[in-house]
Amino acid sequence: MAKPRCVITAELMEPYLSQIKDMCDVTVGGWALEKRLMSEDELIGLLQGAEIFIVEFEQVTARVIDACPDLKLIMCVRGNPVNVDRNACTARGIPLLYTPGRNANSVAEFIVGAMIALIRKIALSYHELRSGRYLGEPKDNIYDVTYRDDMVWSMNDPGANPYIAFKGFEVFGKTFGMVGYGAIGRKLAKILQAMGMRLMAYDPYVPPEELQADGIEPATMEEVFSRSDFVSIQCKVTEETKGLIGAREISLMKPTAYFINTARGVIVDQKALMDALLEKRIAGAVLDVFWEEPLPANHPLLQMDNVLITPHIAGASSDVPVQHSLMIADEIARFVNGESPKRLFNKEIIKS
Structure with a gap:
């Protein structure tokens, strides 16, 4: 029997x-081969005759x-396949897997770090040192050092004491509140509890x-925002979650509390x-x-x-492709063997 044609x-x-x-x-082809996104016309050309x-x-x-x-199966290697038209897949009877x-x-590890x-x-002190603050005079030979029993940094220099300027606090005993408890929340909980x-x-x-x-206290949205030392947004973007976090919720936060968002900007009122x-x-x-990526160069953030800002890299780990590759290979095997998929996104296709 001929193998099904698969485009990756x-x-x-x-x-x-x-x-x-x-x-x-x-x-x-496409991103996998050239690290560029294909246009609609390019995709249509590449996918002719493809089943997967x-x-x-x-x-x-x-x-x-x-x-x-000829398409019979579309598989998106993302936790939320927002780049694939779900309704069009369902209308054609094509399972959309994720x-x-x-x-x-x-x-989870990124949030903790x-x-x-x-x-x-940590990030601020690194930035300040790279910018030239809190440093000693240049030396001709950096290996010519004078040993001191009590090696400290600028303790007697008013206004230039990093030990005071960069003093933070520990997370032990603090309360971490989550909005959304899915796969990320479950991984994160184990780390934070430890x-x-x-x-x-x-x-x-x-x-x-x-x-x-x-080991997690169930709470209302109001309780999470009013009692937590850290509030972390971890829910997917849906019609229900767009604009979920607004002025009312943020107003409940303690003045000592921190807000964390690694989900999507649209969930929060900017x-x-x-x-x-x-x-x-x-x-x-x-x-x-x-709310817009890349972030505008003049953004107050x-x-x-x-504020610690990063360019949408929480999921940028070299181990992530290994995880999704394992899932995709499993689903291909199920498809070839005529078995039902495990990771069906458009579940409404079963009813239709």
Whole structure:
């Protein structure tokens, strides 16, 4: 029996790519080959005759789907396949698969690292040193040193004492509140509990008993915002979550609390958060996602010392492609063997 033709524009890792090649007649292109996104017309040309399409970043529009009559399966290697037209897939009877939790470890570890980098002023102190502050005079020979028993940094220099300027606090015993308790939350909870933090979470789709079994206090949105030392947004973008966090929620935060968003900017009201930061009504924020990306060069966030911003890299781990490659190879095997998929995104296709 002939192998199904499979087009891959996603980054897939070995040994899983070879496993897929054993099961399918594979063509690799687009982002996977050239690190550029293909246009609609390019995708349509590449997908002619293909039954399976494995995509990561390219926009798979209704026009693309309608122009490729042989497509039987579309697989997106993301936790939320927003770049694929779900309705068009369903209308054609095409299962849309995804890779839930593929970057859960990566994002969870990033949240912990960024949180500590901000509150312990690690990133700020590094920036200040690189900018020339708190340094001694240049030396001809940096290896010509005078040993002292008590080696400290500028302790007697008023206004130039990094020990005071960059003094932070510990997370032990602090309360971490989550909005959304999915794959990332579950990974994150284990790390934070090991660090001695108290956890609470708001997620209307997770039974309180499940949260309690994981050692997490079930809470309302209001309780998470009013009682937490850190509030972390970890929910997916849906019609329900767009604009979920606004001025009312942020106003409940303690003045010593920090806001963390590694989900999506659209979940949070930009002006409400910016006003709270500019007016120092909250202590600071960790932001990896924004309302417009790239962030405009004149955005006020770039001038704030109490904010740690990163360019949407919480999921940028070299281990993430390994995780999604494993899931994709598993789903290809199920497809080839005539089995039902495990990771179906457009579940409404079963009813239709």
